[in-house]
Amino acid sequence: MTPDLDTLFQALADPTRRAILERLSRGPASVSDLARPFDMSLPAVVQHLAVLEAAGVVASEKVGRVRTCRIEPGGLSRAEQWIHERRAAWEQRLDRLGGYLAAHPDMPEEPK
Amino acid sequence: MTPDLDTLFQALADPTRRAILERLSRGPASVSDLARPFDMSLPAVVQHLAVLEAAGVVASEKVGRVRTCRIEPGGLSRAEQWIHERRAAWEQRLDRLGGYLAAHPDMPEEPK
DNA sequence: CCTTCACTTAAGTCGTCACTTAAGTATCAG
DNA sequence: CTGATACTTAAGTGACGACTTAAGTGAAGG
Numbered sequence: 001m002t003p004d005l006d007t008l009f010q011a012l013a014d015p016t017r018r019a020i021l022e023r024l025s026r027g028p029a030s031v032s033d034l035a036r037p038f039d040m041s042l043p044a045v046v047q048h049l050a051v052l053e054a055a056g057v058v059a060s061e062k063v064g065r066v067r068t069c070r071i072e073p074g075g076l077s078r079a080e081q082w083i084h085e086r087r088a089a090w091e092q093r094l095d096r097l098g099g100y101l102a103a104h105p106d107m108p109e110e111p112k
Numbered sequence: 113m114t115p116d117l118d119t120l121f122q123a124l125a126d127p128t129r130r131a132i133l134e135r136l137s138r139g140p141a142s143v144s145d146l147a148r149p150f151d152m153s154l155p156a157v158v159q160h161l162a163v164l165e166a167a168g169v170v171a172s173e174k175v176g177r178v179r180t181c182r183i184e185p186g187g188l189s190r191a192e193q194w195i196h197e198r199r200a201a202w203e204q205r206l207d208r209l210g211g212y213l214a215a216h217p218d219m220p221e222e223p224k
Numbered sequence: 225c226c227t228t229c230a231c232t233t234a235a236g237t238c239g240t241c242a243c244t245t246a247a248g249t250a251t252c253a254g
Numbered sequence: 255c256t257g258a259t260a261c262t263t264a265a266g267t268g269a270c271g272a273c274t275t276a277a278g279t280g281a282a283g284g
Contacts (some may be wrong), residue, residue, distance in 0.1 A: 009125035013118055014272085018194070024204040032230065042231075044273055051271095065230045065281045071202045080195045082130070083188050090137040090183045126242085143261065154261075163241095177260045178253040223242055 003056045008079050011055035016040075017048050021071070024058060028070040031060075115168045120191050123167035128152075129160050133183070135168060140182040143172075 011017055020034055035045040048099050049069060052058040057075035123129055132146055147157040161181060164170040169187035172179050 005130065006125055006127060008270095009121050012191075012195075013121035013125050015118060016272090018117065021198055022201075025198050025205065027195045027205065028229080036274065040272090043275090045234085046231075047272075062231090065279095067231070073202065076195050076199055078168055080192065080199065083124075083195070086133055086137050087192065089134075090185065093137070093139065104208075119276090127282085128242090143257090151242065152242090158261075161244075179261070189245095211249090 002078065003054060005078060005082055007055045008057070008076075011051050011057060012079070014048070014051075016045075017052055020045075020048060020052060021057065024069060024071045026101060028068050029064045030068055032066075115166060117194055118188060120167045120169070120188075123169060124164050124191070126160070126163075128157075129164055132157075132160060132164065133169065136181060136183045140180050140194065142178045142180055144178075146181060 012021075014036060019037070023029060023034060023037075031046060031049065032042070034049070035042045038045060049058065049060065053060065055075070057072055058069050059072045060069040062068075124133075128150060130188070135141060135146060135149075143158060143161065144154070146161070147154045150157060161170065161172065165172065167187065169184055170181050171184045172181040174180075
């Protein structure tokens with residue numbers, strides 16, 4: 001059940017959620033620990049955590065009455081990979097174009 | 113006026129917009145060219161393009177009555193960089209933890 | 225037991241997002 | 255000039271997202 005890119009990018013498109021990820025990348029934390037820095041209610045933070053879990057970037061486990069959250073390693077790799085592929089594709093294309101223009105110095109624009 | 117990560121990730125969190133980027137990574141195209149493959153009205157596609165422009169990942173220029181859109185190189189780099197930094201941070205942390213556990217084989221959990 | 229603590233569930237509000245249709249405004253072709 | 259083309263502007267709708275408050279559940283501590 002690897003989540004789709006929609007869910008993944010959507011999860012990253014919020015500053016609170018990115019801040020949570022940054023906090024978690026320095027080690028696991030409880031829900032209240034994660035909520036403390038933010039100026040919002042605890043349920044709100046829990047909802048953000050749910051989004052991050054649905055996106056497959058964090059995992060959590062409840063022991064006693066405290067839920068501990070940690071990074072899900074590799075959860076971001078699909079996003080990273082998509083971006084990398086796109087960038088590779090058009091950089092390669094620009095390189096080809098650059099070479100073409102270098103070889104035919106007085107062409108007006110974009111070859112067919 | 114580099115756009116923030118919110119805008120950038122938000123722009124990527126939609127399949128139509130990612131499809132437009134994939135199309136554009138194979139070369140520039142007019143608005144109608146971009147709209148053709150999609151089962152939605154032209155104004156809708158134009159709105160998606162506006163989001164992509166605001167996010168700094170595409171640029172467009174109008175000549176006569178046709179607007180030609182192209183990739184804005186480097187527009188994705190901020191997103192790519194953020195993901196990369198986070199991944200680096202927690203992988204490094206996991207490595208340290210792994211080393212620690214290897215050196216002290218019978219520790220219960222997570223060092224303080 | 226009886227609180228307190230750490231969440232969890234539920235419900236509701238308000239704004240934003242992804243569309244739509246309808247009616248413009250410039251080109252450009254004949 | 256006339257009409258078709260290629261958008262552009264405007265306005266509206268329905269769903270979803272980011273919160274809120276209020277009330278519940280279940281483990282721990284005294």
